[in-house]
Amino acid sequence: MLAKKLCELCGGAPGIGSVVEFFDEYQQNKPLTTREIQLLPAMLRRAELETLYGIVCTAGDGPLGTGRAAALQNVLAALSRIDDADFSECIQNLNITRRRLADAADFSASDESTQQLYLKAAAEISERTSASEQTVVRKAFELSKGRTGRRALVGCSLLAEGKPELIRALRAEKKRLKGLKNDHGANSPSDSGKRTDVQKHKYVKLSNSAKCALLTVFEALLAAALLVPAAAAAGRLGSAFFPANTRVSAWFTVLTVIFGLMPALSAAFAIEARLMPVFKKPRPLPRLSLRGGIGEENRTLVAVPVLITSEKSVRQAAETLEAHYLAAQDFAAANCGAEFAILADFPDSAEKTKQGEAELIELAKKLT
Structure with missing residues (x-):
């Protein structure tokens, strides 16, 4: 040890x-x-x-x-x-993996929790593809070269939509190296009965439309499963009250299905919402550290929307804006690149301006 x-x-x-x-x-x-x-x-x-x-x-x-x-x-x-x-x-x-990732602009600009996400993703991909973590990071850098937009970020290959491409590239490289090794007579008989890593991890990637369609079908089947017992019970109830009239019994069943459709769909949706977190775990979003402020490339406007109806609404909006500004004092000291404003409007009126609106505008300017 x-x-x-x-x-x-x-x-x-x-x-x-x-x-x-x-x-x-x-x-x-x-x-x-x-x-x-x-x-x-x-x-x-x-x-x-x-x-x-x-x-x-x-x-x-x-x-x-x-x-x-x-x-x-x-x-x-x-x-x-x-x-x-x-x-x-x-x-x-x-951590050699961290040292290599430090050359990526998006990794260096991220906070510590996001950097841990990068490292964890590299370790998981390494385990799935049997490649070293350094090889995973190297391939992520190669895939980001010459790209534009999000694909130019190393994190896109490790954490986002570029991940499947990275995994395919690593497996293809491993297969190519294994083929070269076999060509040189290094293939052992014991390997013949083993499944390759590519065979082991085959999967089908569904589009968002296909996922939505599957969820809709699941909801419909679940709602039907809830409606069938209710419809059967309604049919038995109609037969019990009107044993000689089968038409009334059938109408009991039809009305039960009609009036029970919306509750059944609502119940199916609620059950699905409960099951979703079990099968699909939430993922934390990457965050920038913003150590030196937001910067000009990320310049933003923090706006508090408000419908001005009285002096009280103006003062409440100003207090909310002040709270946002004070929460960003560390960034403000570093010339953060964020502006703060109130985005206001008056209620609809037949007149262009009403009495007292000018005074409220002046009050808003004074408070901000």
Whole structure:
């Protein structure tokens, strides 16, 4: 175990600098995955706990000798140092995938939570395609070159509509490399019965129209499933009250279907809305960090819409606008590129202007 080897070399809990130096050297031959790097603090704790367990087991029921007591004290001190250390910057510095993604403008401009989404997406695609995370990022950069709009962003290939294309490109590259390997006689007989990664992950991508059509069919079937028992019960009820008149019994069934159609559709829609989060998990939206303000390229207008009916409505709109402005004070100090305004109108009237409207406009100008 690498963590245990590092602890042995450092004679206890290693410092942050030692961790970075050790794993930087190791990753020159074999880069670690994002998940492995995130588990470094836990692995260091485990290494120290295994050392502690070994000391306790070798001591048995007898008293600890001077050497074992000193070793035990060192392990406990090492565990305390590991708990007190802040590994966040160390983990960022060691992550080769993060270093490569830092060259992407959209990744560098994103906040920390969005950067974690990039790293998680690269790790998931790596697992699906059996390619390294660095290969996934390299291919995402290749696909973004020469593109315009959203497709020019690396994040589009990792998180958005460019993801299927990235996965296909990685699998095609893997298949091509495997073919070259087989051409050189490196194909082993044991591989003949295995399914390839491409075969394992075949899927059909439905268009939005097809998805809507399937949902509509599902709602209709669900509504029908709810209506059939009600219609059958209505038919039995009509037969019970009017046993000699089958026409009345049939009308009971028809009226039940007509009046029960809307409630059944509403119930089907409610059931579908309940089931959707189970099968389709919500995804967080990427966010910009805006460390240096919004910038001219993202310049925006924050407008508070209001229908002016009285002086009170003007003052309420001004208070709402002030709340938005104060919430953006950090950006405002950095010349954020956002303007704040009230978007107002008066109620419809047969006259172009009414008495008192000029005064309300002046009040709005004064308050803003």
